[in-house]
Amino acid sequence: MGDLILFRQEAAVAVLTLNRPEKRNALSSQLRQELMAVLDGLDADDSVRCVVLTGQGAVFSAGFDLSEFSDPSRRKALWENSSAYHRRVFNFSKPIIAAIQGAALAGALDLALLCDIRLCDPSARFGHPEVRFGAVPLFSILKNVVGEGPARHLCFSGEPIGAAEALRIGLVTEVVALEALLPRALLLAQNIALSPLATLRYTKQSMCAAAGASFETAFAREHDEGLNSIPLNLELLPRR
DSSP: OOSSEEEEEETTEEEEEEOOGGGTTOBOHHHHHHHHHHHHHHHTOTTOOEEEEEESSSOSBOOBOGGGGGOGGGHHHHHHHHHHHHHHHHTOSSOEEEEEOSEEETHHHHHHHHSSEEEEOTTOEEEOGGGGGTOOOOHHHHHHHHOHHHHHHHHHHOOOEEHHHHHHHTSOSEEOOHHHHHHHHHHHHHHHTTSOHHHHHHHHHHHHHHSSSOHHHHHIIIIIIHHHHSOOOGGGSOOO
16 A cells, blocks of 8 residues: 555544645545555455545645646546546445545545545535636536536536535535544444445445436546547646
8 A cells, every 4th residue: 555545444444545735635646546456455345334535634635636737648648547546436335435624626526526425624615627727527426416507507617615505505415623524424434334234335336326327428428538529728727
C-alpha cells in the first residue's frame, strides 16, 4: 500500500483517507491507482463490510490534479487510468460512506457521488467548475442522486453550492459539525456492518443496476467519448 491512501480498520469498517493535504488531496493518477488497489483488496476481504472515505486536512478533495494534464503526451494514459478508477469505485461491492469536509469539487464531486452515502460538515462546497475550461461533467451520476433539474444547473453553471443546499437537494443526507463528522460516519458504517455481508453485497449490486441508463452507457459517453470530442482549454484554468 502506498502513502497517498491511509488505511485503518475498526472492527468491520475500513477507513480510507485521501492523503495529499499539501495539494488539497488532488486526485493524481498515483492516488487513483492506490485507491483502486486498496478497493481490490477490500472487495476480497470478508472481515470488512463497510468503508468510510474521507480526506486529510481541511478539504475532502479539490478534484483531479490538473498539473498532470499539461503534457499532451500523457493524456491518453491519464484518461485510461481515470476510466478504470471511476469504474472500480462504482463497482465496489460493499457500501461506501463519504465523510466530506470543505471542498468536493469537479472530480472530487464525482468521487463523492460514486459513494453510497454522503455526509458533510457545514463548510462543505460542491460543484463542477471544470465545465469552464471545457471538461465534460459527469451528469448521469449526479442526476441519479439529486434529480434532473439540480444536476443540469450544477453541470452547466459551474457554480458551487454549500452544505445547506446540498442537503436540500439530497446530495448529502446529513450535515454534521466538523469535529463530529468522522465519528458520525463511523457510527453509521458500524450500524450498516451489522447486516450480513451477502445481503450488503446483493443490495449494492441491485442499487447499481437500478439507475435508468446503465453506468457503463452513460459513463462511456460522458467520460470516454467526451475526452475525444471536446478539447480542453487549460489557459482558462483558475490560478491556485
